[in-house]
Amino acid sequence: MSQGKILAGFVAPHPPHLVYAENPPQNEPRSEGGWEPLRWAYEKARKSIEELKPDVLLVHSPHWITTVGHHFLGVERLSGKSVDPIFPNLFRFAFDLNVDVDLAEACCGEAQALGLTAKMMRNPNFRVDYGTITTLHMVRPQWDIPVVGISANNSPYYLTLDEGVEEMERLGEATRRAIEKSGKRAVLLASNTFSHYHFHEEPEIPEDMSREHPQSYKGYKWDMRMIELMRRGEIREVMRLFPEWVEEAFAEVKSGAFPWMISAMEYPTTPAELHGYGTVIGTGNAVMEWRLAA
């Protein structure tokens, strides 16, 4: 068996609005569209995934929050209906996904070996969170690639940010080790919005794009500054500024997916490709790709 590898990592944010706007058959509510530039950005990500032909997609989601350790989906097939508790008007999605339990167990084992509390979620009735589902649907609507779903341990909020980020980086290291030993071709998905300042009122028609723009100029400027650094491959500088970005842009990357992915990819100096940026109820969302291997 040849050594497994991480083919690419994506920043792949999860506003359920994007699924809603696309009107896939799995989602109950119907829309008139909306957020097209972001959805076109995801079209490019879909094309990349198609080219890369990964064996597995690994996704870290801030909407599966766990207090005791880092958890991994550990049931081979999970299905059901996921209703977003925040936007139930937009997202009521019939999901049906296959989990790469072997790789999930390997990631869990490596995380434990690196001193993290980590566990497997074995309850077949578990309802997968809307962050995981939205990200997976937006990159691969065919749902034909097995996944590893990883929770967002609450450490960046419960401990200091530095301690939390350090845990996420260790989780990334564990993920890389498990992938390498698995022999599999893997794609990483950091399910994170950047600037998270948002409007507090929803338009009558949620997809009315005349109402959509950055909620915060400060948040927008932070996002542009960080995206530019990522596009230049200056990832160490990104991570140096990370705490300030989190603080000043109220960035959702605080929940850990981004540092997890960047650490798993060993802080790549490869320039990231920006597939697109757009706002959703005012929050900043970038679809970005780091291509590490063919």
Place this chain on the structure above:
Amino acid sequence: MPVVSAFLMPGNPLPFLRQDNPPWAPLATAAKAAGEALRASRPDVLLIYSTQWFAVLDELWQARPHSTGVHVDENWYDYGDLQMDLRADVSLAQACVAGANAAGHRSKAVDYEGFPIDSGTIVANAFLNPGGTIPTVVAANNLYHDFATTEALGRVAAEQADLQGKRAAVIAVGGLSAGYFDKDIDIAEDRIVDEQSDAANRALLAAMEQGGADRLRAGLDDFAAAAKTDMGMKHLAWLLGGVGDFKNAHVHGYGSTYGAGAAVVEFKLA
């Protein structure tokens, strides 16, 4: 008098899911005793606020006539599934939405099959209202609302119940000190995570027992200074908004839920 009883109930599902675990058993017993007291007060409706149901845009009010199905807690999935069995008092929920909007707190009713009712609401309702026979009005914890706004929402709910001539029980679902064990523990050895949090919990419970909304408010200030709190203790804001004032309280039980503080408290109304 529209409000006939009021209770603080733990939001963490562990005492419900593992009633035989020694550190949690007293909380489960206490919760059942609270259920008896609640039923003795013959409420027509339960006005519930749970810190675990998050909203970020409008204030949300549950208006699904009957929420059923299985709920699996995202943390405590190993300990068993929860059965949703929650009936809404739809006309009162709609009145609360209208009343809250009129008071300037943008509100919306939610009525969706499969909506994930939070673990706290499910277990509090199961302890207090087995079989879900008494209808409820459940309001979300809007993360951007402060204590005062939440109190105003509790007041709206009680006023609307009164306008409909209903006897209401006000239920605050949430914890006390919010520090928890972030590593695996032997659950048979569960305890409050540190002495300072334990002392803060006991002082807050003493303030409730002594009674009076003002003493409780002062107690909450001290509590916030001494411990991490569950969501700014906004569940008690809801309760205070609903009852206005109270004479004293009876602590049916106090204990830990994976290091965090939890209590079952019955408030005696003025």
